[in-house]
Amino acid sequence: MTTHDQAPPDGPVAPDPTLLATSEDQWSRVHVISPLVRGWIALLAIAFFAGRDLFEGVLIGEESPGLSDGGVRLPWTIAIIAGVVVLVAVGFMLSWYFTRYQVTEHHVRVNSGVLFRQNRQARLDRVQAIDVVQPFLARVFGLAELKFEVADAGESAVKLAFLKLSDAQRLRATILARAAGVSIDPENPEDIQEAPEREVLALQPGRVIASTLLSGTTIFLIFGVAAVVVFAVTLDAAAPLAVIIPLALGVAGGYWSSIKNGFNFRAAISPDGIRVRYGLLDTRTQTVPPGRIQAVGISQSPLWRTKGWYRMTVNVAGYGIAATGDAQARATLLPVGTREDVLQLLALVLPNPGTSEPIEVFTAGMEGRDSIAGFLTTPRRARWIGPFEWRRNGFAVTDTALLIRSGFFWRKLAVVPHERTQSLALHQGPVYRRFGVADLLLHTTPGPVSPRIQQVDQHTAWRLFHEQGVRAAEARRRSAPEQWMRPVEVAAATLMPPVPSYSDRDSREAPDNHRGEAHEPHPIEAHDPHPEEAQRAPTDHLGDTPDGQR
Amino acid sequence: MRKEPIDPDGLVWKRVSPKYLTVRLLGWVVGTVINLAIFSIPLVLVLTDVWWGFPPLWVAWALPIITLVICVWRGILIPRQVRAIGYAERNEDLLIRTGVFYQRTMVVPYGRMQYVDVAVGPIDRAFGLCSLKLHTASPGTNASIPGLPGDEGARLREQLSARGEAKLAGL
Numbered sequence: 001m002t003t004h005d006q007a008p009p010d011g012p013v014a015p016d017p018t019l020l021a022t023s024e025d026q027w028s029r030v031h032v033i034s035p036l037v038r039g040w041i042a043l044l045a046i047a048f049f050a051g052r053d054l055f056e057g058v059l060i061g062e063e064s065p066g067l068s069d070g071g072v073r074l075p076w077t078i079a080i081i082a083g084v085v086v087l088v089a090v091g092f093m094l095s096w097y098f099t100r101y102q103v104t105e106h107h108v109r110v111n112s113g114v115l116f117r118q119n120r121q122a123r124l125d126r127v128q129a130i131d132v133v134q135p136f137l138a139r140v141f142g143l144a145e146l147k148f149e150v151a152d153a154g155e156s157a158v159k160l161a162f163l164k165l166s167d168a169q170r171l172r173a174t175i176l177a178r179a180a181g182v183s184i185d186p187e188n189p190e191d192i193q194e195a196p197e198r199e200v201l202a203l204q205p206g207r208v209i210a211s212t213l214l215s216g217t218t219i220f221l222i223f224g225v226a227a228v229v230v231f232a233v234t235l236d237a238a239a240p241l242a243v244i245i246p247l248a249l250g251v252a253g254g255y256w257s258s259i260k261n262g263f264n265f266r267a268a269i270s271p272d273g274i275r276v277r278y279g280l281l282d283t284r285t286q287t288v289p290p291g292r293i294q295a296v297g298i299s300q301s302p303l304w305r306t307k308g309w310y311r312m313t314v315n316v317a318g319y320g321i322a323a324t325g326d327a328q329a330r331a332t333l334l335p336v337g338t339r340e341d342v343l344q345l346l347a348l349v350l351p352n353p354g355t356s357e358p359i360e361v362f363t364a365g366m367e368g369r370d371s372i373a374g375f376l377t378t379p380r381r382a383r384w385i386g387p388f389e390w391r392r393n394g395f396a397v398t399d400t401a402l403l404i405r406s407g408f409f410w411r412k413l414a415v416v417p418h419e420r421t422q423s424l425a426l427h428q429g430p431v432y433r434r435f436g437v438a439d440l441l442l443h444t445t446p447g448p449v450s451p452r453i454q455q456v457d458q459h460t461a462w463r464l465f466h467e468q469g470v471r472a473a474e475a476r477r478r479s480a481p482e483q484w485m486r487p488v489e490v491a492a493a494t495l496m497p498p499v500p501s502y503s504d505r506d507s508r509e510a511p512d513n514h515r516g517e518a519h520e521p522h523p524i525e526a527h528d529p530h531p532e533e534a535q536r537a538p539t540d541h542l543g544d545t546p547d548g549q550r
Numbered sequence: 551m552r553k554e555p556i557d558p559d560g561l562v563w564k565r566v567s568p569k570y571l572t573v574r575l576l577g578w579v580v581g582t583v584i585n586l587a588i589f590s591i592p593l594v595l596v597l598t599d600v601w602w603g604f605p606p607l608w609v610a611w612a613l614p615i616i617t618l619v620i621c622v623w624r625g626i627l628i629p630r631q632v633r634a635i636g637y638a639e640r641n642e643d644l645l646i647r648t649g650v651f652y653q654r655t656m657v658v659p660y661g662r663m664q665y666v667d668v669a670v671g672p673i674d675r676a677f678g679l680c681s682l683k684l685h686t687a688s689p690g691t692n693a694s695i696p697g698l699p700g701d702e703g704a705r706l707r708e709q710l711s712a713r714g715e716a717k718l719a720g721l
Contacts (some may be wrong), residue, residue: 151687317687422688425656433653450690469657473642473717476661535681 015177027100035092086479145170150316197270206263211336214303250415315447354399358502382435414451418475473524563636570697662716
């Protein structure tokens, strides 16, 4: 949230058990002015078109249809516009009235629809991410939208638009606490404390703007303008110069979306996961619980190399792939950051790097080339396939993740935790066969990161293909439970663990503390009727999500 | 099955039904006839003097001939393509390989399968075949085995579901 002065700030908020429904019939509605906030664009559009017609009519005088009959039709026009506005408003009010939600111990349910009723239900422990979004107008009213994401690649399972900001935050804390497996005793709600949060990183507006100006968009602009000028000069005509206008508009749009999504970017860590906030006019707070990040991509465009900046993107099952700017912003873990910032955030995503020299290995992945720090590159005999990037192409395996390095001009590094690999494929075409190399693809959930080890020696590729399958299976067996705090030590849950960092060996083990293996009794007992089922429910990992009677 | 450089050692691939070759060839014949018919239209029009001069006669002849060459080439490849399809069940995962020129070997861990599709089309049914497709949480997993005998498809589906349930982990 950019509003620093706003009380309460969007900081840690205690889970509030009173938000959980106690009976099947206890339903809530979203805030009463939501229809206005949701419908204002429609109203504005009507006002704009109607107003423009009238306005132009006044300017042109008798020619306009609205005034052509000497003012006779003017009252009708106004009446029709008013009627449409009322109809739209009534529509939004009805939709508000018929939308009700309920959060129980295990599920979140939403009933909506006036004519076509829709009942939706999602399991809390299947949460992949929770967003609290404040579009500009909602911010004016102090409202926020809560988005509950499950692994169905794109569409939000549950959207509550709009709640009071404080309510949305408390609801988020409650849902995350429940999803983490912390149960709340309605008698003594004070027993459960807020999940503390520690800020890890904040971006200065100066860096956001500078990074935008040095981004790939600028390179595109330079090449575009150069092409246009060359055309104009060789053809000796001014016509190609007209292309500059759409080009400039596109570039300005790119700059704007990059600045507004990087503005006031802050990342924090809490036991509930990684939390990022950003936004200039619309603000967004995203929480990704531990273990929900499927793959991390680190990239560097050519101009950023001069400043040593990187960008981090993530694949999260609930976010999906949409090409819109919003979706891209959602999948961005760090819009711009130095190597240290990247390492810091990597330490949050991958608390155990699985190597004794994480800084060396990740740095080699980000900016190195050739076979250093455990990286294996394209064999020399295949250098003609990729004359520039063959020394960059490569991979390294640690105990917990696979690092995939590629790109000469646009440097890229993909990090995939072993337990998140879905399936693997080896590809080899005729040219690759001639050079004895192959590509190895790792399939992850939809997102901006698509890990592909390029042009690796075919025997190495096959060995990795085989070993990676074994490693992934092993890592899955060892991986943390879906409910990341269950069972949990109350002290560990409420005390903030130190922020993990690769440069400090002691704190590297820390994030495991709050996952605890302890089974000793304590006030907060996770009581789940079917603990085994909850963790290892066979078929419903994806299928269960927005199920119910859709 | 021929051993390719990217094939693993010590693995016995199961092949799809030989009848699948017939299905593919049938499809190929139909496709070839349709393609030839479409690309012969200019030739017919030129020869019947509906269009003169355009396109030049050699272009009108070249179109169907090139089409025929491409189709025949693809037809020659079909038996090899069908022979190249193989799958192997291992303890933890299923391996699938396809392709002659562009070879692909894919491994899908049982614990990663979200669901298994078995599809039977009308022509498949006439030959007693079915095709099986595995889905994981990744859209990149394009793991399908075409041309399985019906009972083998059913057996594989049951086997995969059972193993998937036993090994399933979270996302």
